[in-house]
Amino acid sequence: MALIELKQVSYRAGDQEILQDVSFAVEEGDYLTLTGPSGSGKSTTLKLIAGLISPNKGEIFYKGQNLDSLDLVQYRRQVSYCFQQPTLFDETVKDNLALPFAIRKQDFAEKRAQEALKQVDLSADYLDKKITTLSGGEKQRVALIRNLLFRPELLLLDEVTTGLDEESKQIVHQLIARVHQEGTTIVQVTHDQEELAASKQLLHMEKGGVLK
Template identity: 35%
Template sequence: MLLEVLELSKSYGTQKVLERVNFGLKRGELVALMGPSGCGKSTLAKCIARLEPFSGGQVLYEQQDILQMEQKPFRQALQYVFQDQLNALNPAKKVRDLLGSVCRRFQTHALLNEALEFAKLSPKLLGRYPRELSGGERQRLGIARAMLVCPEILLLDETTSALDKKLKHEVMQVARTYQQEKQTTILFITHDQALAKEYCERVMQLKGGHLL
């Protein structure tokens, strides 16, 4: 397994959000994580991405405890794309600068044009601010930023939830094409059963903090 989640638990005070969750992701898989609102899907993704601490259990990347990994190698291995890119992206920076900062940190300037092409973003958008992009363009920009790191694992947290049907498919086609060509592992958190069935190889169901 490329990624293993072992007995993962998460609580906020006395409220248990995740209880002993176990699953694995193979290299190159596109897997959906579904469940009702408030069941802990996004919390689980954020725990895996080290954006939130977890209360118990382990997450292993290639058999290494992610909590023991240095920050930069971990971010090169795993990238998380937020649901609301308008809040996730710095509104004071143009697209060129948002992508350029990632290129500088990870020394991936040579991948910029490829990432734009994968994400179906026109180079003309480089001079715009996030607020000047459509909802679909912003979500694809978030994915393009992640692509610049060349991650082994990509977590897409409700990245299609605020989009209309056409744009949902555009975003998922971008993700699937990238996954297939780069053999990237993708965990897609969604409420959309039709999207999960069409694009994902398997579906995991989370309910009440437990995987069914």
């Protein structure tokens, strides 16, 4: 049984047809990249899988269950979407890493947050840093571990390394590779050659449809 399956999915925003009859499946443990020109519906596909929007036509299945029948709030804790230019909340890094705990009504585990920071080459001191003092690369790394503190089954990456400096990019690549090795399925949108090479499958999209 596929982890995620899209069946004849179409999505329209206003008068604009963004996706038309898109069908594909993602198996557990896959590392899939959606490629294609801008405006081909790649990000929309990720948002549909993340349950942030719903298709106008067609169905999406998660482990054989139609997304329409699932509690999407719980589902999104398993299927995590990372934005291209993430926003950090409130004041400090700690505020951001505490949020996934608060969402699950759990006490903040500071040690776990410090370990997570280390994984993206940021010291434990970063917890108390103000988000306004972070560089773009550091913000993206904090945002990424915010998504990964509670390990999701499926990680959706929407051009997360676009605009990052080389050092941050390498750190993010290493983290993604590690997370995938540990069993998280990954679906990404990227134009980065290194990320394209790392993925196991490519799916080319054009004009709102899947070609291959």
